[in-house]
Amino acid sequence: MESPLEEKDEALLPDFPKGPLQTYRARASFSWKELLLFLEGEDIIRLKRTIFSTLENDPLFARCCRGDIAVDKYRELSFLRCKRFLEYRFVRVKDFLQAPVKVSVLIECMGMYDWSVGIKYILNMLVFTLTVFSLGSERHFEYIQKIFKMEIFGCFALTELSHGSNSKAIRTTAHYDPSSEEFIINSPDFEASKFWVGNMGKTATHAVVFAQLYMPGGQCHGLHAFVVQIRDPKTLLSMPGVMVGDIGRKLGQNGLDNGFAMFHHVRVPRQALLNRTGDVTPDGSYVTPFKDNRQRFGASLDSLSAGRVSIMSMSTVNLKLAVCIAIRFSATRRQFGPTNMEEIPVLEYQMQQWRLLPYLAAVFALSHFSKCLFINLLEFYQGMQSQGRSAQQAALGREIHALASAGKPLTSWTAQRGVQECREACGGHGYLAVNRLGDLRDDNDPNCTYEGDNNVLLQQTSNFLLSLLAEKAQGGARAESPLKITGFLDAYPDILSQKFSAPSAGNAWAPEEVLDHSYTLAAYRWLVCYLLRESDRKLNQEKQAGSSDFDARNNSQVYHCHSLALAFMELTVAQRFHDFTRHASVPPSLRDVLGRLSALYSVWSLSQHVATLYQGGYFSGEQAGKMVKATILDLCSQLKDDAVALVDVLAPSDFFLDSPIGKADGQLYQNLWAAVLQGNQVLERPSWWPKFSCEKLEFRSLKPKLAQLCPISPYLREVDPTWPK
């Protein structure tokens, strides 16, 4: 039978260079090229390869010593790279509408190169423009044109020094002055300075500023957005009344300039108000299609879902790169062995497999999920056009909101822990900056915080589930679930009465049961129902004990709503990946490896909840817990020989991966040694050598005291009787 690959352009997917990884590559149970083509398709692969080779050949993108660059220079490079990305026009303007997946691939590639550039681009090209689009009207579209021409540079200024999560409590004000038809933007004090705003530190000329809108009569209409010019595009000097600056070095993403701004009675024209959700007439009347501030506020901030879905994809990219580095390292690093003569790759150790392979599975499961959710989001926006705000659309919007609100925490945390595990799994070499695991961890870290702190955000999802339960309790109506995510809750009481029944026999599932892993998903469904019931009970208990709604909610997060939201999200990710891997379109030659990845992600995620499965009585006896563990180890061992080929599917070009210990040729030590020797002034003595050589210390009568210098000297005396007492 002719392989479908032979028909493809061989140049598209060239073989990897021969080398130490060959052994594992030869052992793989599947063709990495076939899996890559199946997952991404030829067009996307071609686009990625184009981006990879274009940037690799452009000196502006040349890699320099990681971290050895001054912040100002790094900011400059990030700005220039951001601009060059736009100039290359890898994606056509029409693709934004017709092939938005290409746009997300573009962003993924920018992030694989460096998130400082990627986020700078996103904040300017997407967040600023989308906010102007969605909150403004035609009179604001000139800003978009100017952004695309790079005449101006944008930022999104919501958070303040003293307010982040509680965005409703923002204190910047905008007073309308009908005499001049202007708004006066003002920061009452430094605690109300806009703070943390990406691109604001050095680059942005225009900001979407959120402020409390006050009418001449003193009435406050709540938070509104205004386009405010903060710097002169001709000089990059700040505008009068605007004190704008850089908040300084962060743990990562230092190519991005986060900034602050204080407004001292800055006057902007009436037209600066982004007026979709509310407008002010020239004479100072407030008009809005919304009934109350709360509803208006919700509508004005619902573009945040797109940000959260993006962060899921960003986090997954970070984990993907870290796993590529750690697995290629583990397949080539040899340490210890059955005899003194022979050392084996550390990937052969069960411990190393257990540390890394679940994260490899997580990359596949989470990538699939974030791609799906992105498509759901696009469908939602398209549905808004054809159906408007129908009940079906409203339900879809709610469901996407719930998934994005727990998807961001799950993905960013999995990535954060996974990258750290990869760093540790690469030992000392993982701690060397040139190998990139530090940058991946540091650049990923804020994904846990911005666009909604993870712990706060999870409440959105648990609230959604609790409201479904309440609806059922009230009417018994079928839970509306356009994405079929929450349908299983219809069987809530039945599921709660289920118990785990051990499969066939022994300590582990039979191979076909493992790949099916319906046991895991059933256990997850029980877990979600149990946590839902417990959360509901806990909330009611609190209220019955006299707690306010505020206190009741706060006291029901730990071990209840918080766990519920995460477990629900893990189930959703696991279920979607399970469905995908068992779809008829999967080539038979790929089913086993995809099935194993899916099973491993499920059972590994579930293993965090075994205590709860026992506590609630779903598990009982010693076998249940042992089976979960045995299954994880079994799957790790089955995937071990496929790991390098799976990483070949995930990894970008060596230039993009940018890690000597993770290169595709597997020449671990040659690559690392070369990278170290190419460092800055590696072999030179330090500039301050005279300070070492000229200034010595005076110690009189040191020698007789030597014996007392060290707490173990008595021990030494045993060895050396001449040692002075």
Add this chain to the structure above:
Amino acid sequence: MESPLEEKDEALLPDFPKGPLQTYRARASFSWKELLLFLEGEDIIRLKRTIFSTLENDPLFARCCRGDIAVDKYRELSFLRCKRFLEYRFVRVKDFLQAPVKVSVLIECMGMYDWSVGIKYILNMLVFTLTVFSLGSERHFEYIQKIFKMEIFGCFALTELSHGSNSKAIRTTAHYDPSSEEFIINSPDFEASKFWVGNMGKTATHAVVFAQLYMPGGQCHGLHAFVVQIRDPKTLLSMPGVMVGDIGRKLGQNGLDNGFAMFHHVRVPRQALLNRTGDVTPDGSYVTPFKDNRQRFGASLDSLSAGRVSIMSMSTVNLKLAVCIAIRFSATRRQFGPTNMEEIPVLEYQMQQWRLLPYLAAVFALSHFSKCLFINLLEFYQGMQSQGRSAQQAALGREIHALASAGKPLTSWTAQRGVQECREACGGHGYLAVNRLGDLRDDNDPNCTYEGDNNVLLQQTSNFLLSLLAEKAQGGARAESPLKITGFLDAYPDILSQKFSAPSAGNAWAPEEVLDHSYTLAAYRWLVCYLLRESDRKLNQEKQAGSSDFDARNNSQVYHCHSLALAFMELTVAQRFHDFTRHASVPPSLRDVLGRLSALYSVWSLSQHVATLYQGGYFSGEQAGKMVKATILDLCSQLKDDAVALVDVLAPSDFFLDSPIGKADGQLYQNLWAAVLQGNQVLERPSWWPKFSCEKLEFRSLKPKLAQLCPISPYLREVDPTWPK
């Protein structure tokens, strides 16, 4: 009753400045001054305060913008600070023998200032000199004298590019040439270059180099240590035949210069061999008091225990500083509240308490443990003098080795996770470099790796426990446990037959039961016995199934030996802190707060193992699991009002803590704002502004395409009908 405090010098423990933290300070159930005096004693407090104020007043130690300093400059500062520390002679030479705890306080203070300086000092002043002391003889003591005069600078060169954990497989060679009475040190290839060696990058003039010793006849006697001069102290240029350089930037500790060295047939005199465990006569005969290489190798490396105990203390310091920052932040950061008008400190949220307070408890428990183990180590060394290698001493040595081998992993991991949690708990501001949580995390990270990778090291402890079990099985003799740590294993079968019996009633323990928390410790003892039995069974199963010893051991780590070592260590830490807090010497006014900290550390640590407690049948029913959770939350809530005062006990001076959001005055925003404005060129436009302002992009006919730019444009059209199709 007159407070004992009034007799003390008020200047020693001045009150904190008034401010927003006052509310919590007033609510504390105990006096922070009393607790500090009880825990540290007046002498240590005085020493610390002296160090704090001396450094704060020395411009050499002035803080500069975190991370904004070039590596070369940072290395210079670290070297000069290291030297200045020595010049200040905070600790007298005789204190090294008479009051070694003072030396550990000195190192703790250096670390609180900056671990780059601290580790540079430790490697030179302690590791190099102790190695020369313990492996060498009188002819080598001149090196120590020179180290103290700063005439030379030392490093410890064991690991190579391709060998870390498996140190026996080191490939550097030392061939003896009797004709010149010299050793020829050689690196066979770059993979055998010494690598990761602290101080070697730029500073060290002398290295203790570990190499395989070869006799003229070709016989190899295994690993030996040699003092090799690598640089000329007059010029800091490398010595002939030595290619020595810097391995480059790391994720943290960049004030420390880690380096590499390749030796090209470098000749050193016969006397360069550190000859305690084996020597070579001038004519080329090898003499050793040890029977075989294996025994000799063990003896030559057993000084590593001291390093591991030090790392426990280093990790605890990192966690301590992070917890101080995060708790002071949480007590002053307000976000959301019961009404729109009033916001409450985030420390009031159960979720925030649950995230942070267990780590606060861990700081107390782990600090106590690492201090104890340090004292045990000193006693061990003293015992070597009086008793030599008696059976009792041998048992003590083994026990300390087992505790240090699991203590380092437990402490470094707890710190790594805790610092990350603190970073996240401080939200965006935690991600700002100036607040130090990033440096704490990055500087702590290698504690998980060096001096034995955590996962590899845990095997030492599980092997120790398994060997105790085997000894019992063979002779039934009482497990020898000089530190009374493993005595409970005598009751191994009885303990295994125990089951958890719910205390009095309800969802949680009664207050007095919580403080007693003998339930937790009993559960832990069962857990250790169960994991010991399971590990032993697993190893035997593997062997019966035909696995080699090597494979059997490797396949018994995950969920078995690995968990066993950690659980045993947690129990040991919890038990020791429990005993300490219930000791008669504890003032009655401190018993409750210390008891709560002890109980929280125990039950929080135990909560990681609830699945195993159920799996093994120690727990059954829903109540057991729920009680563990309820107890944690209950203790968090009880400790919440004491948290700020507890942090006042732990925190160094503001200058040492070096975190605007963690300052003692609690003026969160004022301090942060001041720090940001004091940054480098905060308000200036970037140097590259003309590149922004002059070069614009050409986009023809952009406006008609605008509508297609964004995937959500259909959604926008609903809002704005003028939006072009």
